[in-house]
Amino acid sequence: MKAPKLLPWIAKRAGVHEAVALKLWRRATGEAAMIVGNHDSSDFFRLSIERFISLVETEAGRCPLTGSNVTWMWRHQARIASLSLTAAESTYRLWRNNWENFVSNQKKAA
Template sequence: MTHCNNRAHHRPKKRIRAAQDTAENGRLEKQMMKTPKLLPWYARKAGVSIERATVLWHKAVREATAETGWVGTSEYWGEAMNSFLRLLEEERDSFCAPHVTPFVRTQNRIWRLPLTAMEDMFAAFSANWQRHDGTSRKAA
């Protein structure tokens, strides 16, 4: 019988703390905190930079810490994510960029209008031609 000595299972678990300046023994130190892996995707989806999304994530974590009073629980992470998505939505709504999608769709429809009309005309001519053609096409 062999004994497996896997060090990965015996590592002490690190506590996850919010990124904030803390005073410890008279000095300030910056505690590191990881961001969600999907943060760049959320940032691109909202149209903000990754740096700004990181700042919003840290703000959401601080709000979740103040709201729940605990760090690392499922309730805490759920609150942090909800706060982060809310902050991203507020950030996106604060932009003054116009929404051009309806204009592009309208322009596309206007561009296709002559082609659609010509297609309908050819379909009508073809139907009329087949109707007045001397050969009758009866169903079998």
């Protein structure tokens, strides 16, 4: 898997050299591959990114609970991405329930 385009930004933000960040990325993808198995799934990518960010923070010597780190931003982005899917699913359910009610009322009238 190719390194993500945000790898240099995360490395700079954490104060880690890009070569070290690339090694940490490869380590994170290796660990994610052992856990998930499927290299093409969204779970694999999510786990790779989460593990990479935690490795970078460890390498930078930061505790995840203190200071400015990248973890909060990644989690926030994941929540925002899931909101659109939740909204689409809710819209579909509303449409389906309305359609079923409409069809059942048509059958009663007939």
